[in-house]
Amino acid sequence: MEKVGDYDELVNLKATELRLGLPGTEEETVPCGKSNKRALPDDTEKEIESTGKTETASPPKAQIVGWPPVRSYRKNSIQTKKNESEGQGNYVKVSMDGAPYLRKIDLTVYKKYPELMKSLENMFKFSVGEYSEREGYKGSDFVPTYEDKDGDWMLVGDVPWEMFVSSCKRLRIMKGSEVKGLGCGV
């Protein structure tokens, strides 16, 4: 099902588009935006509508502001579900010891570890220390860990990035004493 407001479609069909307006005037087509368009009844439009189908007979209509009258809160709630169900993004929960609640981040947004670290640091207002393969994270009480597909808790950074993204189920920023036992080599 083609998406309404697909800009390429509209550009191609503009020449045959049926609309009310003086020839030569341009209409902005802003999906769900603050477009000021009015749609007054038009005889030719009615004829086409009375066949019951609009997909084949006329070009897809640009979105009219506030129509259909569904509150944006409701629209957004359902839209979130649509995106997530289409497999976009890889959201994992992130918890930090001592912080009152979890956050969720989309791993597909990052390309490598430093980006991820920076984002986590900003989110939870801490800093992560220096990473080295042999000794793990030094210089900070906080250590980023993750739970992988097998249920094991691993140190973030030990495996190549792609492997991390595909196997990470959730993140946990551990504090202090619990960190022992992780990051001790391969």
Add this chain to the structure above:
Amino acid sequence: MTEEDSSAKMSEDVKRYLKLDPRSAAASEPPPAAALANKSRNFKSFEPPCPDHVLENVLENVLQFLTSRCDRNAVSLVCKSWWRVESQTRFEVFIGNCYSLSPARLTHRFKRVRSLVLKGKPRFADFNLMPPNWGAQFAPWVVATAKAYPWLEKVHLKRMLVTDDDLALLADSFPGFKDLTLVCCEGFGTSGIAVVANKCRQLRVLDLLESEVTDDEVDWISCFPAGETHLESLSFDCVESPINFKALEGLVVRSPFLKKLRTNRFVSLEELHRLMVRAPQLTSLGTGSFSPDNVPQGAQEPDYAAAFRACKSISCLSGFRELTPEYLPAISPVCANLTSLNFSYANISPDMLKPIIRNCHNIRVFWALDSICDEGLQAVAATCKELRELRVFPFDPREDSEGPISGVGLQAISEGCRKLESILYFCQRMTNGAVTAMSENCPQLTVFRLCIMGRHRPDHVTGKPMDDGFGAIVKNCKKLTRLAVSGLLTDEAFSYIGEYGKLIRTLSVAFAGNSDKALRYVLEGCPKLQKLEIRDSPFGDAGLRSGMHRYCNMRFVWLSSCALSRGCCRDVAHALPNVVVEVFGSDDDYDDTVIVDYVETMYLYRSLDGPRKDAPKFVTIL
């Protein structure tokens, strides 16, 4: 007002004129001078009241029993004395349009307000038809009531702009505050909520419904004070930020009176289970995401059905924000007791719905997405004989999306649910036959709102306009008070509305009608019309003028993207001094110096205190 309260009041009769209502949590302060001035007796010396005042005395005690605002309005018109007494005994004030009067007028007339209901923006603001920052600020109201009613207990706001500062002032000013309900509001965040949670120690109700709440990253749940709370209802399903679950669990544990809990989508199914186990007394539950955090590992999964079974009192279920379908059957144990079920955020197919709904014999309110299809509606019709209210929202809210429901579903509902009173139905295609069938099968209808999403769509079987269907509704549904029309409609539909819609109070029109005659039919024919909202219809100056005799008796009229001229709007403004006429566009790019004759949006409403002083630049008050 309960009978016990009234008898307590009667025995306190004498003391009442010296201090406030003794039942309020606030300290006693002498009543404002204006109230005392009416009474010439001096109770301290125990002189008997003079005869004139005996009547007022008696009247006060009688009026305690009047709660309906229509009755009270009628009482206040009898004579000056009755007006005075009614003013002193009105504890709940309802203001349908916050700009119809100033806060000062409220506090001047009513001296003992305990509960305030305020509505701000008109409904079409929900659909981006109003520029932001138009108004409806709560601020002047909270400032005025903070001074005048320190005993205020309840505030209920709809479509108002509420800031964190307003909430802080509220929390600081009303020590006995019990009930805050914010519906479709915006302008505040979790920090404002945190202050209310923390400072309102008598809080019973904190309901945030369909409001926009900014995530200030404040752990507001932890801000409720330690110890047992008075909470009876906590709704935060619209708060789009994570919460501290541990704190929520602790809060629920120490809230023995909690009956209604509506969590947001950040509460997982496992977490919901924990809450239910700790609060089996719940009557209303908003289930959050209804999706587990973790992939279950065998026997470790909690027994969700058992948790529902244990909550024997649940009669209202909502949430299901990120439903994992396999878990839906867990709600089966409560289905037989359910009176209200809201599936409108869940993409539920007919096959998912049928096993659930077939047990819901007592359901009175059912909200769903059109993903349930006509087949799902038929299942509802087969079982839910007590249904009073149905709302079906579109999963894909666009004009040319697939429409899984139609007149088939509507007709089925009309045949199965004869007690139906209220319906909101979004669809892509409809027939006059189905609408007429509903008008004949459901004589109890008071609210009929049909939204055929494609503009100007006729009956998809006959190709005729939808006039006959809506005509049948107004003719046959003699109790109809609210109507929203759609589809291809000619002036004839409006002539029916004017002829038969004698009880209609609210009318919503979009992309309909042929000429000003349509508007005239309605304005001349519907004596009870209070709220008229019209968009994108060919109504112009003649139509607007035809309602001049009505506007003082209406709450508001909204006309946008119609054919009005500025001159005509100005004429209306000049002719009706008690009516405020606002004119604005849908964006604020308008050049101040250029006066455009065409009016994009006209919003008029009656007002006792003249035009408002807080209108933004893009609003012109004529």
